[in-house]
Amino acid sequence: MSFHIEGVVSALKAARGTLSRTADKSGRVLDLPSPRHIETAIAGLTSALFPRRVGGARADSNGALDYFVGHTLSQALDGLQAQVVRELAFTASLAADGIVDTEQTSRSIVQEFAERLPGILEVLYSDVRAAYDGDPSAKSLDEVLLSYPGIKAVVHHRLAHALYKLDLPIIARIVAEHAHSATGIDIHPGAEIGGSFFIDHGTGVVIGETAVIGERVRLYQAVTLGAKRFSVDDNGALVKGLPRHPIVQDDVVIYAGATILGRVTIGRGSVIGGNVWLTRSVPPGSNIVQAQARSDVFDSGAGI
Template sequence: MSFNIDRVVTSLRNARSVLPRTVDKTGRVLPLPSPRAVSEAISDLTSSLFPRRFGGARANSNEALDYFVGHTLGRALDVLQGQVIRELAFTASLSSEGLVDADQTSRVIVQEFADSLPAILEVLYTDVRAAYDGDPSAKSQDEVLLSFPGVRAIIYHRLAHALYKLDLPIIARIIAESSHSQTGIDIHPGAEIGGSFFIDHGTGVVIGETAIIGERVRLYQAVTLGAKRFSVDENGALVKGQPRHPIVEDDVVVYAGATILGRVTIGRGSVIGGNVWLTRSVPPGSNIVQAQARSDVFDSGAGI
C-alpha cells in the first residue's frame, strides 16, 4: 500500500508558512542552536568537571587525568562554539546592528565561559556536600553525585546560568529543559542560586527566572518559587524581565508542596511548612505552617 506523501509534504509546507522564518540580510534562513549538539556539549562538560564519576576516566596520575579533561573539554567547547555562533546570528537578525565577526565573538564568549568552570566546580562541591549532609539515606558523596536528581539539576543549572549571563538565553534554556526532562525539576537559567543548595527528592520543583536564593537553602519536592502576576504594557503585551519571583535568604528550608509567589522575601533562617501558600514577605526566623481548622462547641450559651 502506497501513501500520498507528496500531499502531506505540501500541506506541512503550507502549515509552516504561518511561522516567521529567521533570515539574515541576504534572505538566507538561519540555523538555530541544536538541542542535540548542546546536550552533547553539556555531557562532555560534566565529564570534564567530574572526570572519574561521569567521564569514566581511569587515569592513575594527574598528568593522565589532565589529558583526559583537556581532550574532553576541548571537544565540548568546539561544539559549544558552533552553537554560540548560531545563537549570535539569530540574535543579530532581530536587531539592526548585525553581527560583525561571529567567529571571534563566539570564541571570546566561550573562553570566558571556560574560564568560569573552576569557580563553578568549587560551588558544585558545596552542593554535593549539602545533599550528603542533608539526607540521612545518603551513604557517600559519590552516591549523591551519581544518583540524586537534585544534584544533577544544580549541575546543569550552574552551567546554564553561566551561559545565560553571557547573553545566550536560547542555549541556556535548552540546557535547563534537558535537566527538566531528566529530573522533573524546572529551574530557569536566570535564577540566582547560592552555594550549598539542596533539592531533596525534587519532582515538581519550579524556580522562576528572577528568583534569588541564598546560601545553604533546602527545598523539597513540589515547591514553587513563582510569579504572582505579570505586568502588561499599554498594548496588553507582557512586560519581560521584571523582578517577579521570590527572594529566599540564607539557611531557609521550604517543605514539600509549598508555593511562594511574587517578589516577596523569605527571611534568613525561616522554615516554610508543607503545602503553605505564601504571597507575602516574612521576617528572619519565621516558622510558617498551614492554618488549622478549629471547631468550638458552646453548651448552654457558654462563652457567649
C-alpha cells in the same frame, strides 16, 4: 515495502508555513542553536568537571587524568562554540545594525565561560556535600552525584546560568530545559542561586527567572518560587525583565508543595511548611505553617 508519503510531505510543508521561522531583513531564514549538539557539549563538560565519577576516566595517574579532562573539555568547548556562533548570528540579524564578528566573539565568550568552570566546580562540590549531609538515606557523595535528580538539575543550572550571564539566553534555556525534561525540576537559567543548595526529591520544583536564593537553602518536591502577577505596558504587552520572583535568604528550608509568589523576601533561617501558600514577606527566623483544620460535627442538617 515503501510508504506513499509524497502527499504527507506536501501537507507538512503547508503546515510549516503557518508557523514561520524568524528571518533577517533580507528574508533569509536564520539558523538556530541545535538542542542535540548542545546536550552533547554539556555532557562533555560534565565529564570534564567530574572525570572519574561521570566521565568514566581511569585513575591510573594524574597525567592521564589531566589528558582526559583536557581532551574532553576541548571537544565540548568546540561543540559549544559552534552553537554560540549560531546564536550570535541569529541575534545580530535581528538587531539594528546586524553586524557582529561571530567567530571571534564566540571564541572570546566560550573562553570566558571555560575560565569560570573551576569556580562552578567549587560551588557544585558544596551542593553535593549539602545533599549528602541533608539526606539520611545518602550512603556516599558518589551516590549523590551520580543518581540524585536534584544534583543533576543543579549541575545543569550552574552551567546554564553562566551561559545566561554571558548573554546566550537561547543556549542557556536549552540547557535548563534538558535538565527539566530529565528530572521534572524547572529552574530558569536567570535565577541566582547560592552555594550548598539542595533540592530533595525535586519533582515539580519551579524556580523563576528573577528568583534570588541565598546560601545553604533546602527545597523539597513541588515547591514553586513564582510570579504573582505580570506587568503590562500601555499596549497590553508583557513588560519583561522586572523582578517578580521571591528572594530566599540564607539557611531557609521550604517543605513540599509550598508556593511562594511575587517579589517577597523569606528571611534568613526561616522554615516554610508544606503546602503553604505565601504572597508576603516574612522576617528572619519565621516558622510558617498551614492554619489548623477545624473539625466540627453537625447533626440533622445543622451545617447547612
